[in-house]
Every structure is written in C-alpha cells, then in structure tokens.
Amino acid sequence: MQIPFTKMQGAGNDFVVLDETRERFGLSTAQYRFLADRHFGVGADQILTVRPSPAPGIDFEYVIHNADGAQVEQCGNGARCFARFVRDAGLTTKDAIRVQTKSGVIEPVLTADGRVTVNMGAPVFDLPQIPFAPGQTLPVPDGLWQKWPLELDKQAQVAIQMVAVVSMGNPHAVQVVDDVDTAPVLQVGPLIEHHPFFPNRVNAGFMQVQSRRQIRLRVFERGAGETLACGSGACAAVVAGIRLGVLDTTVDVLTHGGVLTISWAGGAAPVLMTGPATTVFHGRIELPPALS
Numbered sequence: 001m002q003i004p005f006t007k008m009q010g011a012g013n014d015f016v017v018l019d020e021t022r023e024r025f026g027l028s029t030a031q032y033r034f035l036a037d038r039h040f041g042v043g044a045d046q047i048l049t050v051r052p053s054p055a056p057g058i059d060f061e062y063v064i065h066n067a068d069g070a071q072v073e074q075c076g077n078g079a080r081c082f083a084r085f086v087r088d089a090g091l092t093t094k095d096a097i098r099v100q101t102k103s104g105v106i107e108p109v110l111t112a113d114g115r116v117t118v119n120m121g122a123p124v125f126d127l128p129q130i131p132f133a134p135g136q137t138l139p140v141p142d143g144l145w146q147k148w149p150l151e152l153d154k155q156a157q158v159a160i161q162m163v164a165v166v167s168m169g170n171p172h173a174v175q176v177v178d179d180v181d182t183a184p185v186l187q188v189g190p191l192i193e194h195h196p197f198f199p200n201r202v203n204a205g206f207m208q209v210q211s212r213r214q215i216r217l218r219v220f221e222r223g224a225g226e227t228l229a230c231g232s233g234a235c236a237a238v239v240a241g242i243r244l245g246v247l248d249t250t251v252d253v254l255t256h257g258g259v260l261t262i263s264w265a266g267g268a269a270p271v272l273m274t275g276p277a278t279t280v281f282h283g284r285i286e287l288p289p290a291l292s
C-alpha cells in the first residue's frame with residue numbers, strides 16, 4: 001500500500017502528517033514505527049493523523065503516535081503543525097480551530113505573524129490523573145514546588161532526582177539543572193521515562209532558568225527519545241517554574257530547535273503556547289506489506 005504524507009516541523013520537533021479526512025489507512029503499530037524510522041521510513045518524532053470532526057462544534061480529530069508506534073494523548077508542537085496543515089491543505093478556512101485530541105479539546109489559532117498559538121488547557125496536578133503513583137512510603141513533597149524524589153540508578157551516580165510532576169494532557173516530570181548543555185539528559189532521561197512511579201511512563205524535562213522570563217529546556221520524550229523541542233514539555237516546565245516562584249507568567253523557552261513562548265496566569269487558567277509550524281515537503285511512501 002502506498003500512502004501520501006506531509007513532513008512538518010515545529011521548532012525542530014518533526015512530524016509525518018497523514019490526512020485521513022476522506023479515508024482511513026488503518027495503519028498498524030509497526031507501520032507507524034516504520035514511518036517514523038529515520039533510516040528505513042520517512043523519519044519523525046511523532047506521526048500526526050488528521051480525521052474529520054467527531055462531534056458538533058469540533059472541527060477535526062487529531063491523533064498522535066510516538067516514534068515507537070504507541071498512541072498518546074497530547075503533542076503541543078504537533079498541534080501547531082496540525083493547524084498549519086489543515087489550513088494549507090484547504091480543509092478549513094478558519095483561523096481558530098477546535099480539535100479533539102485523546103486528552104480533550106484544544107484550540108490552535110493561526111496568528112498574523114505566521115506562528116500558531118495553542119490553548120493547551122489547564123495543567124493538572126492531581127497525582128492519579130497524571131498518572132503518578134508514588135505509593136505510601138515517599139516523604140511528602142516540597143509543598144510549593146511539589147518536587148518528588150525518584151530513586152534511580154545508584155551505580156550511575158544519579159541516585160535521587162527531584163522532579164515536579166504535571167500533566168499537560170500528557171505526563172511530565174520536570175527538574176531544574178544548572179546547565180542544560182551538561183545535564184545528563186540521555187543518561188537520566190530513560191530512567192525517569194521508565195520509572196515505576198509513572199504507570200504510563202513519562203516525558204522527562206531538564207530546565208535551566210536564565211531569568212524570570214527565559215529558560216533553556218531539553219526534553220527526553222516518552223516513546224521518542226530526546227527531541228529538538230517538546231511543546232507540552234515547554235508548557236510543563238514553565239508551569240513548574242511559576243509554581244516554584246522563579247518565573248513570570250510569560251516565558252520564552254529556548255530549545256535546541258527554536259523558541260516557544262508560554263503564558264500561564266496560574267490556577268485553572270489555560271496554558272497558552274506560541275511558536276512556529278513549518279511544512280518541509282510532501283511525499284508518498286510504500287508501506288512494506290510485512291508490517292500490516
């Protein structure tokens with residue numbers, strides 16, 4: 001089977017976008033993995049699938065698969081690319097698009113400067129909803145920052161990591177580091193991702209606070225490894241920093257792939273994320289029959 005696709009990127013977080021508004025391709029987990037494969041497929045951190053409206057008042061459904069082929073709830077950079085895709089493909093003429101994701105309805109808005117702002121909804125701190133299941137034996141977290149100790153690999157000298165846990169529709173564990181360039185993201189990231197306290201695994205963020213309005217961030221993403229940027233991870237880091245009291249309500253997040261601007265007024269207010277969304281190329285690819 002041969003399918004059409006569009007390659008996109010948002011701050012270097014890259015995507016294969018599939019248009020299933022007319023017909024479903026019915027891809028298997030192995031086929032999503034193949035599309036994401038940088039050697040044998042197209043190459044992407046996530047596969048985004050656009051489907052027709054599932055309900056009145058909603059414009060589209062948007063389905064996200066990580067590079068490992070698993071379906072996940074949320075993808076911030078993907079939401080911006082989704083909005084750019086449906087406009088450029090002529091699937092809508094709207095600037096503000098309501099889209100159903102696995103974790104709820106989000107609202108990307110195409111702005112006059114060519115960027116996209118996404119209302120990502122309110123952050124969730126309720127532990128079972130994240131989900132974060134630390135059991136009974138853990139000491140109570142630091143009340144303000146809600147940092148939790150994770151016991152990791154003692155031999156690798158990363159015994160205890162203090163993380164803030166938050167859901168932006170998907171789970172995040174954020175820690176503050178002195179310097180993201182030397183932070184052990186590739187060593188510690190996978191240990192946090194698979195830590196038993198996170199029953200659905202987790203995205204591991206490493207944030208360096210440069211000022212009250214600027215951070216640097218690297219994220220080891222669940223199911224994808226370190227990416228050049230993670231939109232929901234940027235939202236989670238800024239929310240954690242605001243709760244810590246070290247960040248203002250609007251913050252520029254510097255990633256290896258570009259800048260995202262995140263705003264959060266606190267409490268039940270939604271987190272707003274603004275950043276770029278770019279089409280790289282269009283193509284068609286033959287899916288190996290053995291993978292179906």
Ligand SMILES: N[C@@H](CCC[C@H](N)C(=O)O)C(=O)O
Pocket residue numbers: 013045046066072073074075076077078170171203221222223224227229230231232233
């Ligand atoms: N790159 C994304 C997040 C994609 C999903 C994530 N890896 C997860 O498993 O939750 C973003 O920009 O938010």
